[in-house]
Every structure is written in C-alpha cells, then in structure tokens.
Amino acid sequence: MTPSQTAQKRRAGPFLGVALAFAATMIGTTMPTPLYPIYQQQFGFSQLTITIIFAVYAAGVIGALLLTGRWSDQLGRRPMLFAGLAASVLSDVVFWHAGGLGMILTGRVLSGISAGIFTGTATVAVMELVPDAWKRVGPLVATAANMGGLGLGPMLAGVLAVAFPMPLILPYVVHLALVLLAVLCLWRAPETVERPARIRLSVQRLGVPEGVRSVFVPAAIAAFAGFMVCGFATSVTPAFLGRELGHHNPALIGFVAGLLFIASTVGQMLQGRLPEARRLPIGCGVLLIGVLLIAWGIGAKTLTGFIVGPAVAGIGQGIAFRAGLGAIAAASPAEHKASVVSTFFVVAYIAISLPVIGIGVVASVVSLQLTGLLFALLVALLCCVALAMLLRPSRQGESSDA
Structure with a gap:
C-alpha cells in the first residue's frame, strides 16, 4: 500500500465513523413504530394518543433544529454530536423504564431532539470529513445514513420483538449498544470547526x-x-x-x-x-x-x-x-x-x-x-x-x- 493510499484510508475512518453514528442515532428515532400496538394493548392507548406520541417527536426535532441549528459552527461539530447521542441515550433509558404515557412522551421528545441535532450537524460533518477520492459519494453516504437509519429502525425493532422476549425493553438495550459504538466512532473523529474567540449562540431564523x-x-x-x-x-x-x-x-x-x-x-x-x-x-x-x-x-x-x-x-x-x-x-x-x-x-x-x-x-x-x-x-x-x-x-x- 502506497503512502497516499494509507493516508486515504486514515481519512476514510472518521468519515465512515460519523456516518455510522448518524445512522445509529436515526435508527433509534423510529424503533417504537412496530411496538405501538404492544403499547396500546398494555396501556390502553387510543389511536389519537398514538398519533400524539408520534407528533411530539416532530416537536422535538423542530425545536432542536431551530435552537441548535447554528451552534455547531460556534461550539464545534463533535460537542453537538455528543449532545445528540446523550439525548438518544436518555430516550432509550426512558423508554426502557416507561410505565405510562408521560414517560413515553418524554422519550419521544428526547428522541426528536437527538434527531434534530444530528439532521443538521451530522450531515455537515459527514460532508466535511469525506476523503477527496470519495467526494462524489459523500452526499449519498449522508443520505443513506439519515433515511436508511430511519428505515432500519422499525425493521430492527420488529424482528427483535418477534424473535426474543421483552419486546418493550430489548430493542432499546440493543440501541444503547449501537449508541456506545457511535460514541467510540465520534471519539476518534477529528473536529472540523475552529471555535471563534467569542462564542455567540443564536436561534436559527x-x-x-x-x-x-x-x-x-x-x-x-x-x-x-x-x-x-x-x-x-x-x-x-x-x-x-x-x-x-x-x-x-x-x-x-x-x-x-x-x-x-x-x-x-x-x-x-x-x-x-x-x-x-x-x-x-x-x-x-x-x-x-x-x-x-x-x-x-x-x-x-x-x-x-x-x-x-x-x-x-x-x-x-x-x-x-x-x-x-x-x-x-x-x-x-x-x-x-x-x-x-x-x-x-x-x-x-x-x-x-x-x-x-x-x-x-x-x-x-x-x-x-x-x-x-x-x-x-x-x-x-x-x-x-x-x-x-x-x-x-x-x-x-x-x-x-x-
């Protein structure tokens, strides 16, 4: 392997690692979908309640997009991505111990916050870390990580709910393991933003x-x-x-x-x-x-x-x-x-x-x-x-x- 190929491989690692973290986070946001009928049976939720549970997720996404959409330019990509992973972990823990509507709503809001942070910040981070030889596929990798993760979430949770016991617990435990892997990937990724001397945080207009x-x-x-x-x-x-x-x-x-x-x-x-x-x-x-x-x-x-x-x-x-x-x-x-x-x-x-x-x-x-x-x-x-x-x-x- 030539020195240029070795350098290219080293640059590919962080790029793929951030993309994996992006996908892992988005997987967690759609995992509850095939579990809704089980929640309905266990807690007696109406269909209107289920739709409200889903809708508060979007509220979390919009809130995070507007509030933190420009923060990564000031604080750096990595701190914001770690914050998104923290929200994802909290969402998993809340769902794991959910005993009623209040905790489920809280879990969905936290999940929405994680998605809102990653939708903007991770897309930019993936594009900034793409190796020169992969410039043409960079946008496609970001797309696959985002929408592909959203698609894999309900598929993974559905299979786990059928194949193993504890259908309302195991999917979130598995996702916690994925988030841990995502943390390791981000830990190895370099920062692509230089913090300004004076940090100014503002809401996205x-x-x-x-x-x-x-x-x-x-x-x-x-x-x-x-x-x-x-x-x-x-x-x-x-x-x-x-x-x-x-x-x-x-x-x-x-x-x-x-x-x-x-x-x-x-x-x-x-x-x-x-x-x-x-x-x-x-x-x-x-x-x-x-x-x-x-x-x-x-x-x-x-x-x-x-x-x-x-x-x-x-x-x-x-x-x-x-x-x-x-x-x-x-x-x-x-x-x-x-x-x-x-x-x-x-x-x-x-x-x-x-x-x-x-x-x-x-x-x-x-x-x-x-x-x-x-x-x-x-x-x-x-x-x-x-x-x-x-x-x-x-x-x-x-x-x-x-």
Missing part, C-alpha cells in the same frame, strides 16, 4: 426572500406531501395493518413502516441521473402514483398495496425532497441560505406531525379506512398542486417559443 418564493413554494408543497406519507408510515401504518388487515406481527409492521424510508434513500440516489429541470416534477409524479397505490391498499384492504405503495411513494419522496432542497439552496442568496433551508426542514417536520394528529382525530369519528382514504386524497391533491405549479412555466415557455 426562518424566512424566504421574495426572489426565492417561486422556487420554494412548489418544492415545499412537494416536501409537505412526501413527509405526510412518512408520518403516516411511522405512526398509523401499525393500526391499519392490525385493525384493517389483521396483521399483528411486529416484524411485518416494522418492514412495511421502514420500507418507505429505504425507498426514499434509493430515490435520493437516483435523482442525480434525471434531467435537472425535471427532477422535482418527476418526483411529485412518482409520489402521486405511490399514494394512489396506498389508497388502493386501504380501500381494497390488501397487503400488496401497503408494500408496493410505500416503495413507490418512497422513491418519489426521495427524488422530490432532494431535488427541492437542491433547487432552493441554489436559488437562495448566500446570506439567506441557512434560514431558507431551515424553513424548508421545518415545513417538512410540520408535515410529519400535524396531519398525523388530524388522522387520529378523524379516526375517532369515522372509520380508520375512510380516514386513510381521505388522507391519501389530501396528499394526492397536494402532489397535483405542486405539479401544476412546476409544469406551468414550462408550458408558458413552450407556447412563447412557438
């Missing part, structure tokens, strides 16, 4: 300059629709599979819930091969097809729709999300880029939480099946609105050229 709004609005609508489906997958899917389809196996529930995120990872990887001007419309179109397949699964009460639908919707969500994020980042002036991107992420996480609470409220009045169909109709409508906004300029351009 939100805002979209007028010149960026024409790009931001359709991208945000598409992101809202895509993350609504993400929220549906990780909060309501267990109830649909159990109450409507009669499938109560946690491993199956975890697979179906995690499938959308794995597919999203694939979609984000594929979007670079699409024509740049058509990436966002193509993503919206694929998402629309996936949502219609999910609606078919709900209406026909068939498991096939809950497997094929999330797989297709996830690919569309991944394409649309990465394309939209890239478009608004490119359109934003340097002095407003951070606030615009943060606003985009806040829109996405609001989409994960508020519509899911709406599902819980509506499901307490009408059937879960009708609620699901109304939800799918709303997402489909948002996709159509985004598509109309995205395609209208091209039509006008074509007509003027003619």
